[in-house]
Amino acid sequence: MWNTGQVEMMNALPLVPHHTTGELWTHERSCRCAVEQRRTQAIALLSEGFSPHEIQRLTRLSAPVYANVVHAYNQHGLAGLRDRRQHNRGRPPRLSDQQLELLMQTIRHDQDQGILWNAPKVQAYAADVLGEQLHRRRCYELLEVMGLPWPVPQPASEQAAPKAPYEVKKYALLKRLERVSEALKCRVTV
Known part of the structure; x- marks a missing residue:
């Protein structure tokens, strides 16, 4: 589960004291975003002296995520703990x-x-x-x-008049509707 390198790396993460423990807990309680709240909770627990293993168990953060949270807090303070996924526009389109x-x-x-x-x-x-x-x-x-149906090749018939390729399905549907309406008329008049 834990190799010695991970444990040593986690214990070696220092915390830059941007805020007091009380300020961190106040911010944690005022967070509206669950992601930011969990990250702030991890930093508050670390500032209280909890071990990285205990923090990960309590907050359910994985080792890499925990390390990223500590690094982000050390570099940017509370702003580094914000959830910035909603600002990610994603990959630009392939075609201009x-x-x-x-x-x-x-x-x-x-x-x-x-x-x-x-x-x-x-x-x-x-x-x-x-x-x-x-x-x-x-x-x-x-x-x-673009409004184009996926073309399905239609069998060619020598008796059939040439049709535009995208009108084949429409033409077949109209023919079917005509047959059904004629059958209904026959039932009504008989």
Whole structure:
């Protein structure tokens, strides 16, 4: 569970006395954020002389998190104990606005000419033209956001009139609705 290196490292963490123990407990009771409250509690317990092992047992902080809390407090005081996750904007998007606009224009242009786009084609275009590697799932989501259904190849029939590729599902649904409405009319009139 605990190796000797971890125990020595924990015992070697000094606490810079930015605040008194009473101030720490007052701040701990006034915290509205549970994360900040637990971190402040750990620092208050450390200032009272509790061992790192006891503090981790009481606060349920892991050894690395405990070490990070002590370092943050030593560097920044109480401000270092705040939960800053809500300010993390996350990773920037893979495609810039200009790249996304170019990709959408290309897809719309090809759609007008009857060329189908699917996720592998979007992936290849992004890699070759835009120089970005996109996950296939993100490509499907992009097509969905653009309002394009995921194209499913339809069997070609020689008797069928050529249809636009994205209207196949819509046309099939309309035909089905016509058959159902005709069947209902027949039942009513008979």
